[in-house]
Amino acid sequence: MRIYRLAASAYLVITIGSIILSLVIGTATPAWLLTMWYPPDEFVGRSSLVPLLGGLLLLGLVNAWMLWEILRPPTPVAVPMGRAARWLRLLLYAEVLWLLIPSFFPGPIETVIGLALWVPVLVLFAVVPTGSSRLFRLALLLFGLVEPVVSLVNSLADDSEFQLFMSPAYRATLMAAGLASFVLMVMLLLAQRRDGRWSRTTLLIGVGTFVSPFLVELVDALTSGGAIESIAEAMDVLYLVWLARTARELNREPARKAPLRVPPAVPAVAAALLVMVVGSEGRPHLTYTWLVDGPDELMECVGWSKPARVADIPAHERDRAYLCSVNKPSGPHLSDQELLGKGWDACARFAADEPVRARPALLALLCPEVIGRKYPDLLLSSAQIDQRQAAKDDLVREQLAREAREEDARCRDPWPTLRTRFQATASYYDWDTQPYGIYDPEADIEQDSDVIWDSDVDALGTSGELALFFTSTQDWATCVTAKALNSAPPPLRRKGWDKVVEADIISESGQLVMETLSASRVRFPNLARSGPGRYRLRLYTRPGVDLILIYPARRAA
Known part of the structure; x- marks a missing residue:
């Protein structure tokens, strides 16, 4: 068994065992230690055991999937990787390892180590992916450096007079850093899409990183904090999986997609065409005079060259379907009113069991309830007809197979x-x-x-x-x-x-x-x-x- 399968399976089995142990001893501490990877706080003991263990089981499944994705080996090399791409892969895996393993360093040291790993990743990410302009790469670097700088300043100024001095702008700074992180993630995903070597699953997982903060806020609002909120925060593993998949798929061949550049004349022409085609909110109903010498009126019958099944046509379009089916270009030009009048008269005579020359399939468009009494099959939709024919074909195939089995049994x-x-x-x-x-x-x-x-x-x-x-x-x-x-x-x-x-x-x-x-x-x-x-x-x-x-x-x- 490959190592990523073995690790994920072993972790999942151990997680289930710890949850069973927690149920037996009546405390969530074993399951909490194995899934959250740090000792439980005092509020864990005040939480209901069964819902808490259910959340920890879900977290265990997510962690097993995370291990599966992180430990999977890189895909076979499709194209030779450059030095920058190899360094980017190495730093991405180092970033995953740093975020995955719990750290006990002081806050400033953790911030410096995190910056030492992330800033080179950011710089290489602006170099390796293809398909982006220089301006886009420069903007990616600028937005990417905002959050690390703010994090470093906050770490150095924590509980100090410097932070109190700049407190009026403190919240605005945090909002700017959050916005910069959001924009950076969007630009990273755009760069991946334009480069084309990353799979759609990787891009979707990157998009999913935006959902996890909203999930935490929703859980916090519904549960008023506590152990469930901590579990929700710990389930924010999509970012780690995205980093690992980004590193694993770096050696694919780029399939560059052209950026969306719209010429300035296109919106102007589109707006002009839109103004030209905008009309009333709905098309006018038939006025019984549609068959005149004009191309616009003749276009009403496009698509009605043969009578359709009544069940496939909306009720408000059946009159038009009937008119387009019975009126032929080579025949006499009759008004819509006259054609419909003859159709309704034929329906009345059909209901009275009088001889009618009109085809029942056409009259079904005008009076389906009358025609359906004698020809119920005409009221079936095309899908129902196909289903009935498929059932008949299945019976024929089964009959042939049964006869063939009898013939086979007679062979020696x-x-x-x-x-x-x-x-x-x-x-x-x-x-x-x-x-x-x-x-x-x-x-x-x-x-x-x-x-x-x-x-x-x-x-x-x-x-x-x-x-x-x-x-x-x-x-x-x-x-x-x-x-x-x-x-x-x-x-x-x-x-x-x-x-x-x-x-x-x-x-x-x-x-x-x-x-x-x-x-x-x-x-x-x-x-x-x-x-x-x-x-x-x-x-x-x-x-x-x-x-x-x-x-x-x-x-x-």
Whole structure:
């Protein structure tokens, strides 16, 4: 088992064990230590045990997934990596390790170490990804340096007079740092997208880093803080997974996507076109005068060249569908009012069981409730019709398969004393006077097929990696038995067989397969038992029975 699978599985098993132990002893301390990686505070003991352990179990699942992603090895190198890319990968993994392992250094030291890791990552991230302009890279560096500088100043000025002196601007500074972090993350994801070497999953995980702070705030608002809020904060692992995946996929080949640069003339032209096409809130209803000498009116019937099913058409469009279906360009020009009047009159006569010349499928567009009494199928939608036809096709296939299984059951092995594990028997019914064949599935056999069909073949024709058997008949099913042997079989007397013929076939891939013969889909084994090479085919045939023996030609007697 690979190390990342082993680590994630082991961590998940240990987490479940710690939760069971916590349930047994009545305290969440073991599960808390294993999932949160620091001792629990006093509020943990005041929390309800079962919901708390449920949250810790969820956190354990997330941590196992995080270990899975972080410990996965890099993808195979697609393109040579430059020195900058190699350093970026190394620093990204170092950043993941630094954020993952709990630190007990004083605050200023942790800040300095964090800056020493993150600033080079930021600089290299502005250099390695392709597809971004110089201005974009410069802006990425500027926004990326805002938060580290603010963090360093806050760490050095904590609990000091300097922070109190600048307190009026302190909150504004924190807001600016938060905004800079947000913009930086967006720019990093844009740089990854423009470069094209990172997968969509990595980008989506990067987008998910924006969701985790809102999740913490939501949990805090619903639970008023406490242990559940601490669990929610600890579940902010998407950033670590994004860093690890970013490092792992650095050696992919860039597939640069063009940045979205819109020429200034495009918005102006779009606005002008929008002003030109904006009309009323809805199209006017039919006025019974749509068929006039004008292209705009004739466009009303585009898409209604044949009557559609009434269930597929919205109720407010059925009148137009009827008009477009019954009025032909070559016929007399009748108004919409006259056409609809004739249609409603036909519906009334149809309801009274009087003879009607109109097609029921067309009248269903005007009076579906009347037509449906006699022709309920006309009220079905296309999807229902397709479903009904699919059910009929399934019944036909099942019937054919059942009959084929009966035919297969009647077939017997014509040489039962010559047994091998690599054999099968199936019935073949030649409906179209077509032969069946044995071929190499990885070979291009089109040319071999042409050669066989162009030659004068009696019962067996071979060419290269294809063999065709012309022994079947349309009058009854043929029982086909194929046996793959390690060596040439003993000679069999020709008595009882109409023909005994032999020919060679080649397999370059080490596979020779029999095409599916029976509707019951009997599977024949691989007939090339000795791997790639030349094989000998021997065919015994009589009415209704074919016996095929195949063995390596180099061992033939």
